[in-house]
Amino acid sequence: MAWAGKILRVNLTAGTCKSEPLNMKWARDYIGQRGLATKYYTEEVDAKVDPLSPDNKIIWATGPLTGTMASTGGRYSVITKGALTGAIACSNSGGYWGAELKMAGWDMIIFEGKSAKPVYLVIENDKAELHDAAFIWGKSVWETEPAIKAKHQEPQMRVSSIGRAGETGCLYAAVVNDLHRAAGRSGVGTVMGSKNLKAIAVRGTLGVGNIRDFKAFMQATVAAKKVLHDNAVTGQGLPTYGTQVLMNVINTMGALPTRNHRDVEFEGAKDISAEAMHEPRKSDGKANLVTNQACFGCTIACGRISKIDEKHFTVVNKPQYFGASGGLEYEAAWALGAANGVNDLEALTYANFICNEQGMDPISFGATVGAVMELYGMGVLTKAQLGIDAKFGSAEALTHFVEITVKGEGFGKEIAQGSKRLTAKYGHPDLSMSVKGQEFPAYDSRGIQGMGLAYATSNRGACHLRGYTVASEVLGIPVKTDPLVTEGKADLVKAFQDATAVFDSAGVCVFTTFAWTLADLAPQLAAACSSEFTLEELGKIGERVWNMERDFNNRAGFTGKDDSLPKRLMTEPAKTGPAKGLVSGLDKMLPDYYKARGWDKEGRLTKETKTRLGL
Amino acid sequence: MQKSLHINPDKCTGCLQCEMACSYENYGVFNPAKSRIKVFDFHEAGRKVPYTCTQCAEAWCLHACPVEAIKVDAATGAKMVMDDVCVGCKVCTIACPFGTVNYVQDTGKVQKCDLCGGDPACATACPTGAITYVDADWTGLERMKQWAGKLDNQASA
Numbered sequence: 001m002a003w004a005g006k007i008l009r010v011n012l013t014a015g016t017c018k019s020e021p022l023n024m025k026w027a028r029d030y031i032g033q034r035g036l037a038t039k040y041y042t043e044e045v046d047a048k049v050d051p052l053s054p055d056n057k058i059i060w061a062t063g064p065l066t067g068t069m070a071s072t073g074g075r076y077s078v079i080t081k082g083a084l085t086g087a088i089a090c091s092n093s094g095g096y097w098g099a100e101l102k103m104a105g106w107d108m109i110i111f112e113g114k115s116a117k118p119v120y121l122v123i124e125n126d127k128a129e130l131h132d133a134a135f136i137w138g139k140s141v142w143e144t145e146p147a148i149k150a151k152h153q154e155p156q157m158r159v160s161s162i163g164r165a166g167e168t169g170c171l172y173a174a175v176v177n178d179l180h181r182a183a184g185r186s187g188v189g190t191v192m193g194s195k196n197l198k199a200i201a202v203r204g205t206l207g208v209g210n211i212r213d214f215k216a217f218m219q220a221t222v223a224a225k226k227v228l229h230d231n232a233v234t235g236q237g238l239p240t241y242g243t244q245v246l247m248n249v250i251n252t253m254g255a256l257p258t259r260n261h262r263d264v265e266f267e268g269a270k271d272i273s274a275e276a277m278h279e280p281r282k283s284d285g286k287a288n289l290v291t292n293q294a295c296f297g298c299t300i301a302c303g304r305i306s307k308i309d310e311k312h313f314t315v316v317n318k319p320q321y322f323g324a325s326g327g328l329e330y331e332a333a334w335a336l337g338a339a340n341g342v343n344d345l346e347a348l349t350y351a352n353f354i355c356n357e358q359g360m361d362p363i364s365f366g367a368t369v370g371a372v373m374e375l376y377g378m379g380v381l382t383k384a385q386l387g388i389d390a391k392f393g394s395a396e397a398l399t400h401f402v403e404i405t406v407k408g409e410g411f412g413k414e415i416a417q418g419s420k421r422l423t424a425k426y427g428h429p430d431l432s433m434s435v436k437g438q439e440f441p442a443y444d445s446r447g448i449q450g451m452g453l454a455y456a457t458s459n460r461g462a463c464h465l466r467g468y469t470v471a472s473e474v475l476g477i478p479v480k481t482d483p484l485v486t487e488g489k490a491d492l493v494k495a496f497q498d499a500t501a502v503f504d505s506a507g508v509c510v511f512t513t514f515a516w517t518l519a520d521l522a523p524q525l526a527a528a529c530s531s532e533f534t535l536e537e538l539g540k541i542g543e544r545v546w547n548m549e550r551d552f553n554n555r556a557g558f559t560g561k562d563d564s565l566p567k568r569l570m571t572e573p574a575k576t577g578p579a580k581g582l583v584s585g586l587d588k589m590l591p592d593y594y595k596a597r598g599w600d601k602e603g604r605l606t607k608e609t610k611t612r613l614g615l
Numbered sequence: 616m617q618k619s620l621h622i623n624p625d626k627c628t629g630c631l632q633c634e635m636a637c638s639y640e641n642y643g644v645f646n647p648a649k650s651r652i653k654v655f656d657f658h659e660a661g662r663k664v665p666y667t668c669t670q671c672a673e674a675w676c677l678h679a680c681p682v683e684a685i686k687v688d689a690a691t692g693a694k695m696v697m698d699d700v701c702v703g704c705k706v707c708t709i710a711c712p713f714g715t716v717n718y719v720q721d722t723g724k725v726q727k728c729d730l731c732g733g734d735p736a737c738a739t740a741c742p743t744g745a746i747t748y749v750d751a752d753w754t755g756l757e758r759m760k761q762w763a764g765k766l767d768n769q770a771s772a
Contacts, residue, residue, distance in 0.1 A: 068645050069635045069740070096631075103646060156648075179658060207638060207646025214643070225742065239628075290661035294628035297635070299742035301628035305661040323659030 001210040002064035002528035003027055004107045007040075008128055010121060012195050013054060013113030017121070017128040022107050027064075028532060029614065031525070034090045035505035035545040037061035037079040037108055042088075042548060044110075047555035051081040051187070052194040054114035060101065060160065060200060061109075063507025064529045067102030067208040067296075070221045071228055072509035074099040074296025076160075076183075083187030083194070084171045084364065084418050085437045085461040086556060088549045091174070091188045092465070092504060093160075094295030094303075095181030097202065100158040104204025111195060120161070120199040122152065125206055133198040140164060141176045142320075142357045148201045161199035162189045163358035168408030169193065170416035172364035172438075180326025180356040181295060186438060186460050189359050217527035224512075224520050225299050231515035233475065238302035238511065239292050243330035244274035246442070246470075253474065253483065254577020255447030256334065257440065259341045259392045260370035261433045261566075264444050264574045268343025272333050276345055283309050288345055290324045300511060304328060306349050314350035314399050326356050331464065334442030335366025340373055340398055347395035351402040358406035364418055367439035369401050371419040371431050380426050386411050430567045436461035436558065445569045445586070447579035448473050450481070450489040453589040456563045457493065459549040465510060467496035477514060484578065486585035490592035498542035505545060518542075544613040547597075551605050551615065560603035563590060617692045617751040620728070620735055622665050626745035629654055629663035636740035640731055649719070651728040652737045652746070665746055667737070668715035668728040670694055676727070679710030692751065693730040701725060 009018045023040075030036040037059040049056045058080040065073040076098030082089030101109070104125050118133035135151070136144045141163040149157050159177060166173035166189035173189030174182040183189075211217045228234040237245050250256045251269035258266040270276060277289040286307070294301035306327025308315050315321040328336075328348055332355070336348040355362040375381040376390040383389055387410055390397040404412030414422050419432035419439055433440050438461025445452030450469035458466040469492055473483035481492060499518055503510050506525055518538050525533040569584045594601065598609035605615070634650035642649050652667035674694045677685040684700035685707065687693070696716075701724040707716045708725060716727040728735075730748075738748040749756065 069632060069639065071742075099631075103648065205646070205648035207642070207644040207649060209642075209644035209646070229742065292628060293661075293663065294630035296631055298628075298630050299632065301630065301743070307661070324661030325658065 001212045002068065002208065003032065004102060004105050004208075006106055008106050008109045008123070009112070010109060010128070010130070011112045012115040012119065012130075012197060015115070015130055017130065019126075028530060029541065030545060031502065031505035031533075031541060032063035032107065033061045033066070033075065033077045033505050033507055034079065034092070035501060035541065037077060038088065038090060038545065038549060038552075040108070040110060041079050042552045045081070047552050048557070049081060051083045051086060051191055054195070056081055056191060058111045058188065058191050058195065059108055062098050062102045062107055063505055065524065066507035067099040068211065068221075068507075068528060069218070069297065070508060070524050070528070071225045071299040072295065072297055072512055073507050074298065075507050075509055076101065077504065078175050078183040078188040080188055080191045081556070082438070082460060083173075083190035085186050087186070087436050087460055087558060088552045089186035089188050089460050090504070091183035091185050092510070093175070093177055093181050093183040094298070094509060095158075095178030096296045097158040097160045097177035097181075098507070099296040100202045100204045102204065103207050104202055105206045109200065111197060114194070115196040118196045118198050120148065120197070120201060123200070123202045123204070125204060136198055137167065138164070140357045141359050142179060144199055145179060148199060152201070154203055157201045157203045159199055159201045161359070162192050163360070163406065164408070165358045165360035165406045165416070166190055166193035168416070170360055170405060170408065171418050171421075172361040174355070174359045174361050176356060176359045182356065182359070182361075184361045185363065185463065211528050212530065213527045217524065220523040220527050224516060224524055227520055228299055228512060228515050233477070233514040234300045234512065238300050238514070241274035242292065242302045242304045244277060244304065244328060244333055246330045247273035247333060248275065249474065250443060253447055254574060254579045255444040255483070256338050257433070257442065257444045258338045260339065260374040260431065261440070261444065261568055262374070263576070264447055264579060265577050266338040266341070266343075268341070269338060271343040272328070272337040272345050272348055277304065277306065277328065281309055283311055288349060289327060295509070298509065300509075302511060308349050308353070309346045312346040312350070313396075314347055321350065321353055325353055328352050331441045332362040332366070335363040335439075336398060337366075338442070339366050339370040341392035342395050342398050343393070344395035347399050351399055354402045354406055360406050363441055364439045365402065365405060365415070367433055368415050368419040368422060369398060371423050371433065372401070372415060373397070374431055375423070375426055375428060380428065433566055433568070434462055435565065436562055438462045443470055444574070444579070445565055445584040446574040446582045447577065448483045449486050449585055449589070450483070450492055452565055452569065452584040452586045453489055453493045453593060454496070456565055456586055456590065457497075457593060459546070459553055466500060467493045468500070468510070468513075469493055469496055471496070471514065475514070478517065484582060486588045489589050490596050493593060494596050497546050498539065500542070501545035502538045502542040505541070540613070544615065547605055547609065547613055547615055554604055560594075560601070563603055618733070618748050619670070619751040619754050620667065620730065620738065621747045621749045621754050621757070623745050623747075623757070624662060624664040626743045627654060627663040627665055628743055629656060630742065632740040632742060633665060633737035633746055636736040640736040641726070651715075651726055666715070668694070669713070670728070670730070675710040675712060676707035676716050679706050681706060688729070688732070691730045691733045694727065695729045696725055696727055698722070698724050
């Protein structure tokens, strides 16, 4: 058990909310959250659907461990076809919202159709109702959350919503909950906005009580928490430095993509690193970092809470940004910083605040600005067009762009289309550092070869969270592999992809995998849900989820040709550092990967593979 | 020797393991809505603060109860609600200056922290040491030690 056993189906066209029993056969085959919601989605939606049409659906889904005492058991995912990519999208968020939905007695919410006018959904345990969102449409996430709580006189509500970016059609708009936790990538917020759905507010007081074997569950979760506590990464590194611990490490490896991937080392990395966030500022003697905080149920607590220097040019006369809020995580610090050559920590923190406030993915935004700055340097884009001198390294340009992009004003409208569309429009499609239309995160495929394959084959476009071989190639988890070679990477990428799919389906955070393997997760899932969830079975489910997503993408029109990297990474060798002279060896790894996957030469699932995985 | 729950908000990350442990201990369910300890979020200050009953020596709730449903556990010092006596009049919820006694719709009774009979589940579940269960006469010990540690010039003081 541990599933609530119930899903909510909301038809936005008709304005109806209906309860349905959860398909328990599918729950056993796909666990929950990413796997189970993608099963529902791919069964119900035509793969050729236009992501922004009323025919597309969008699902908020928890896992069976969401809302339990399992460490990090507070996750939810938003599943749809990505506005940015046209591929399957599944964006995962923490905070408290996912657990609240589960406590209200729901495993997931499926939205269909499109509302004629802006609405928001309110769930109070069994009761679900759509309300007129006129009073919050046009407002930020930071305004929307308190406004809904005040209107319903329920301060304990949790809210998942979009800001201006999702309303104005920015293709990488995020869904944000609890002010600064985000289902960030692929434009799931854009799809939400296209349906005139502003927010989902939940108050759940029923709790999670139907654990299969409570005693075994408590034993398994206590043991697993000890593993996290005793591990150097999850017990010390992440709580102290957050994911930002990587900034100096990856830079030293010559794998920190800099200035739109022209360079692989950033001379300003130390200025925007975890260590810099701890240092007292020269201006006011205070550190950027206020504290670390946790999401629901999390015993790691990697989250950064920061305050901007009140004298910094970005917040002069803007006291609304003086308070503490979600600070820089590694990917955002990289995308807003190194990708643009900007080393102003306070400016990056401000840009990150705006991304949270208005619901926008800082990775795709920052990486797109990187492309804009390169085009500006080439003279393709001009100051007259951009409204500002946009040379690499300009914090003023970065923060100007973030303000106009979230609102869809001026050139911000074009930045909001993402780097693929923008660079194509100006005649330089090769300068989009993306796969399947989604911008890279913070690891260079030349200096960490496995990540090149992971990006090229990621089902939601370039992404570090689908197969994080950095763990092995950099940190030696579970075993150290050489980041500069291609040998063995096909199997490594497949193993990471399959295991990650299980963690994303269970309701826990993928960061546990710095310490946990499936062997740590299996007893928790088995005690909570079903004795069928053995280690072996989980491995098979992970592979099934991956192939289900892949099959959807193939039916959507993606082929092996889309499992590619930008020309720059394949032909321009790294200029400096340990990877100097190397390009990505994707062409060497991809055939091995298809073979390991049981796909044909075009990257399609063979009949045998489908049969073997029960697809 | 009695012990007290001791809360250090500086160590709290807001994970709510304490709230789940409390509801599990008392109701067999993971449910912060039924927890007797609450973690408050002061977002703009970047602070998470757990708060629960301090077990007043002269307990307003106990004195206010018209049916004597609140008794003192002699071993732990906890002020305990006797469910079979409580009539759900809520006078104690008004009397308590700190808001730590609350009405439960499901049962028609009030609930408050009872120190789990001397082994508080919240303290056991807390992963950071923000909630501990310490000698009732020495709740200041840890803070005294911190300040003592700052005195590197004791000899000359």
